[in-house]
Amino acid sequence: MNNDWRLETCHSEPSEKSPISSPQSPIPTMLSLHIQKQFPAFSLDISLDAPQEKIIVLFGASGAGKSLTLAAIAGFIAPDAGRIALNERVLYDAARHVNLAPQARRIGMVRQDLALFPHLTAAQNIAYGIRAPRATQEKRVRELLTLVNLEAFGARKPHELSGGQQQRVALARALAIEPALLLLDEPFSALDLPTRVELRGELKTLQRALRRSMLFVTHDLGEAVLLADEMAIVENGRVLQFATPHEILRTPVNARVAQTVGVKNILPASVIDANTLRVGEINLQADTRMFAPHARVVLCMRPERVMLIRPDSPSVERVNTLEGDVVAEESDGDTVMLRFRANGARLQPTRDFDLYIDTPVYVYERLNLAREKHWRVSLKPNAMHLVRE
């Protein structure tokens, strides 16, 4: 069988700018964060320029340095070097020996463990940071309780509230000081799924209504993509990529980012010519114009973007098709994750399968995948993303 395909069309234009770049945005910079800090077994080196009035998500595994970054922004730890500015206001500048106390930073924070004051009622917690005459303070607290749908619960102590309600109190308390930036450190991680979904929705609505700048930390990809206007992939104390979720999911800058954001098919490849890529034993049609011939690259392809075609379907002209079998599968209830092994020439000759293919359960059922294991797959060039090795 001939495994050599020709490129038909290519819509994506070659990009001039470097792959790591902050998104082009007309909105002025809200947070300018450039800090380094050395720990005995860890180094933090975070660089980020985030636009105003957006939800910025720091996404990464636990231990990546996300919470340390928030602690530095809040002023709980001092970096060794660098600069933090919030709306042009310098919070920290190693060179000029500026290091504002947390009290002077005007930053709100909600964290997973909430840190509500246990001896104060919900209303007293919210009122805690409000510096105003009593009447004004009470009015503000009422407004904030209404804002987070807790009108009836102001007199309760934190331990008399449900997890979701406590979370709302923490949010209202943080908003009470009119923060220039709201830090949210995995605020929903400890909650059950329905409450989490509900609160994510509420937070997004609230953000749109209040137009407050938020920096949200999570290790949950779904949550990150759902909430983020722009997201930073953080690993090992570094920002690997900062862009819109769409851009990151579609065009991760390297294999690490790809892996982090759920690109399961990450295959070593080499460039043959401007539109041919060799993966394993197979030549594929691909836009390789960003790379020199013979360059070693990595092919990234999301598992849900591999197209399944019935082997007996009328032979419409398809590109990059392989024939083979589904050799393994598992399901998390929503999605069935298949492993596909090509017959003959292979993409990954050293492994016992070639591709991960994700398919929604209803598609799995409609295609009768439980019975039929023999398929053709098509790797469309616009679903393939190449990064440097």
Place this chain on the structure above:
Amino acid sequence: MNRISFFVLTGLFLFFLTLPLLALVLRALPLGADAWFSANTLAALQLSLVTATFSTFLAFGIGTPVAYLLARENFFGKQIVDTLIDLPMVLPPAVAGIALLMTFGRRGLLGPTLSFFGIELPFTTAAVVLAQTFVAAPFYVRSAKAGFGAVDRKLEQMSALLGVSNLETFFRITFALAAPSLVSGLLMTWARALGEFGATILFAGNFPGRTQTMPLAIYTGLESNLDSALALALILVVISFGILFAVRAASPKGIVLR
């Protein structure tokens, strides 16, 4: 061993504990007004209440910063400081009394200096307070240290982030949350001060109305006025029981800290 035998053993122990108290109550209750309200009894009662309260205030004043420091900071020699502070709790009070005498007595370490300023401490009411504080303050420091240590520092960080100064944070968050431990520590200190005997009799002597606190009056009464001693003994039992009961009620376990 089954459950019953545990109950039987517990019963035996309780019997052993309560029988002497019962004997005391049986002897003291029928006493007439002259035992309960004799000048001697009232003087000892008043002196005890006043000195124990003073000692407790003193322990609070000097013990609070110490407890906070020990709960929050790490420094060289912290273990030794910790041990030193606990020492008076296990030291025989007589040792404490003699040590105080060697310090503040006329021929003690600081005696000549104090004399120069016209201060004579031994065998005064002030000496009673010093002796009680020396012996009882560690109870407060211990409890307060545990109380401060149990306050989540994240709460203080959060308070700071909400714009509240460190001093105000200390009072509104740290002190407020540690309060139950501080109170139970103060109660224990007061109770211990009230019962102080050995250090007091050595360092302050046994002068009615001036340094003769209740335990000293009981000791003296055994020889001269048993009825008065019995009355004072019963009063001490009742007060001590009340204090311990109050400490249980005020203990941080009854308060949700998270």
